[in-house]
Amino acid sequence: MKQPVSETESKLFYNQIWEHTGLSIGWRSLKNYSFYVLGNENEKQENPSIATLDALARYVLKAPYTNEVTRKNNEAHHPYWFLYRERYLEKVEVAPKAKNRFPVFAVLGIIILISGIALYWWYKSQAALSFTDDFKRTDEQSFQNKGWQVVNKNDEYWMKRNSLANSLTLFTLPGDNWPDTSSAPSIQNLLIRKLPQNCFKAELQMESFIPAGEWQQAGLLLLADSSLNSPSIRISLGYNDFFGGNQQPKEVIVQAISTPGNGEKPEEFIHFKVLAPDSAAEKPVLFGNLKHTALRIEKQGRHYRFLYAGGLTVNDAFKELAVKDLITEPRYVAIFALKGRVKDTPVVPVVIRKFILQQLPCD
Numbered sequence: 001m002k003q004p005v006s007e008t009e010s011k012l013f014y015n016q017i018w019e020h021t022g023l024s025i026g027w028r029s030l031k032n033y034s035f036y037v038l039g040n041e042n043e044k045q046e047n048p049s050i051a052t053l054d055a056l057a058r059y060v061l062k063a064p065y066t067n068e069v070t071r072k073n074n075e076a077h078h079p080y081w082f083l084y085r086e087r088y089l090e091k092v093e094v095a096p097k098a099k100n101r102f103p104v105f106a107v108l109g110i111i112i113l114i115s116g117i118a119l120y121w122w123y124k125s126q127a128a129l130s131f132t133d134d135f136k137r138t139d140e141q142s143f144q145n146k147g148w149q150v151v152n153k154n155d156e157y158w159m160k161r162n163s164l165a166n167s168l169t170l171f172t173l174p175g176d177n178w179p180d181t182s183s184a185p186s187i188q189n190l191l192i193r194k195l196p197q198n199c200f201k202a203e204l205q206m207e208s209f210i211p212a213g214e215w216q217q218a219g220l221l222l223l224a225d226s227s228l229n230s231p232s233i234r235i236s237l238g239y240n241d242f243f244g245g246n247q248q249p250k251e252v253i254v255q256a257i258s259t260p261g262n263g264e265k266p267e268e269f270i271h272f273k274v275l276a277p278d279s280a281a282e283k284p285v286l287f288g289n290l291k292h293t294a295l296r297i298e299k300q301g302r303h304y305r306f307l308y309a310g311g312l313t314v315n316d317a318f319k320e321l322a323v324k325d326l327i328t329e330p331r332y333v334a335i336f337a338l339k340g341r342v343k344d345t346p347v348v349p350v351v352i353r354k355f356i357l358q359q360l361p362c363d
Contacts, residue, residue, distance in 0.1 A: 006325035013117065015089065016059075022067045024053040033113045048109040054078035056084075056112040100235040131193075131357040135168040143191075151190040151226070151334075158189050165206070168352040170337040172216045174344075177228040179263045183341055191333040192226065198326075199362040202333050205298040205314070205354040210290045211239035211252055212277065215230070215340030219295050219351040222330035224261065231261040231328045232296075234336075235270065235295050235306055250277045252290065254308045258326055270306055270322045288312045290355075300360055302326060333357065 005013060010031035011027040016022050029052070029258035036046040048056075056073075057063075057080040089108060129146065133146055138161050143150065143265070152171055163169040173188040195202075204220050211217055217238025235256040256270035292314045298305040302325045307318040337350040 002038070004038045005031055007031060010034070012331060017055065020065070021055055021058045021063065022065045023058065023071065024068075025052055025055055026042050028112075033109070034117065037110050037113060046109070048082060048113075050078050053112060054081035054110055055108070057081045057083070059114060059294070062082065086359050094303055113288070129139075130359050131355075133355045134166070135193075135352060135354070136166050138162045140166055147193045149192050151192055152186060152188050154188040160349075161189075163349060164351055166353075168335075170218065170335070170350045170352060171347050172211075172218065172337045172339040172350065173347060174341060174343070175338050176215070176340045177221070177232060177234070177259070178257075178340070179259065187228065187334075187336050187338055188335050192332050193357075195222075195330055195357075197359050198329075199300045199360040201296065201298045201358045201360055202358070203294060203354075203356040204335060204352065205293075205356075206237065206293045207220075207290055207351045207353050209237060209293060209350045210287060212348070213236065213239060213339065213345035214241060214342045214347060215239065215338070216348060217255070217339075218335075218337040218352075220297060221334040221336050222297065222328070223332040223334060224330055225326055226332055227359075229263070231299070232259045233257070233261075233304070233326060233328055233330065235297060236292050236336075237274070237290075237295065240271075244267055245296065249278050254295070254321060256306050256322060258328060269324055272308065272321050274308075274310060292316065293319065298360065299330075300362060 007027070010027040014025060014027035014029050019084065029048075034048055058066075061080055061084060063080050085164060089111065105207070131147070133148075133207055152175075157171045157173060160171070161169050168191075170189055170191070175186040175188050176183075177185040177187055179185070202220055202222075206218060209218060215238065217233060217236040219236025219238075222233040224232065232257070235254065238253060239250070240253050241250040241256070252275040253274045254270060254272040254274060257266045257268045259266040275286060275289055289310055289312075291312050292307040292310060294316075296305075296307040296309075296318060299308070304322075304324050304326055305320060306322045306324070307320050309316045309318040335352060335355060339345045339347065
């Protein structure tokens with residue numbers, strides 16, 4: 001930083017501290033501290049309390065979330081401030097007492113403040129790279145503010161997106177990006193956002209989606225550009241009863257395909273059976289395996305990992321389904337639900353609980 005924070009910036013900084021620590025430092029105080037550090041005139045003395053220094057230290061050290069009551073009951077000795085002081089400030093040189101213009105705590109507070117502000121601006125710069133949406137708000141403005149765009153909107157079904165509170169409901173509408181010489185690629189109500197980084201983890205969490213008709217599926221789609229004709233990679237939970245003329249039991253699968261784009265033939269590289277509906281009909285408890293479903297794609301350069309988790313609880317462990325090197329360089333990630341180009345397959349809801357996008361190290 002080269003100048004003190006403005007009122008708006010200090011309010012943003014206040015919110016960041018509160019969201020990460022559960023503790024509050026007044027935005028006016030933060031603004032005053034920044035003027036004390038970086039302003040031209042420092043006539044007014046600033047002496048942060050030990051509690052304030054502890055809150056700033058918690059923010060810098062990424063301490064566990066707490067609140068004022070819990071801290072007062074369990075950590076009234078302000079351990080994180082002293083931990084920070086011991087860990088980082090042992091070699092800080094303070095001018096001789098006769099020449100010292102500021103109290104020691106003020107000097108140390110200034111150091112923590114500068115570190116905190118620097119961390120805040122770093123966090124802000126990374127916000128576009130690490131993103132989580134739990135879909136508690138699904139109004140148009142919220143989607144726009146969070147960087148989502150709805151492509152090929154079907155107004156009738158898009159209006160039903162908030163059918164279930166604290167979630168996004170999509171529907172398995174007609175369409176597909178699977179190449180077909182007789183039909184242009186099209187996916188309705190495709191929720192898409194930019195991928196601003198090369199190495200990332202994208203994760204989708206769904207609830208109680210049990211595909212039961214031909215080509216019904218929902219999942220994640222990576223696109224080289226915003227056109228469905230572009231090279232793409234997708235992973236989805238879907239229904240399958242096509243076995244090239246062979247008689248086999250119907251199945252619910254996790255499928256992953258890569259498509260070169262421009263109408264070229266795709267490659268299926270994951271076909272993982274999750275459930276056999278006919279068997280589950282005789283033992284309905286098996287449908288509990290689809291209570292919670294999570295799909296994840298991890299990308300580091302051209303190296304991709306594809307993972308799946310499913311079961312009765314939201315925290316079931318991920319299973320690695322495939323590791324594959326692909327030349328596709330996606331620029332967009334999308335959430336989709338579709339039923340292919342089959343007219344008779346019912347349209348069913350897909351409840352989306354959470355989407356996570358996180359930056360990964362590329363080394």
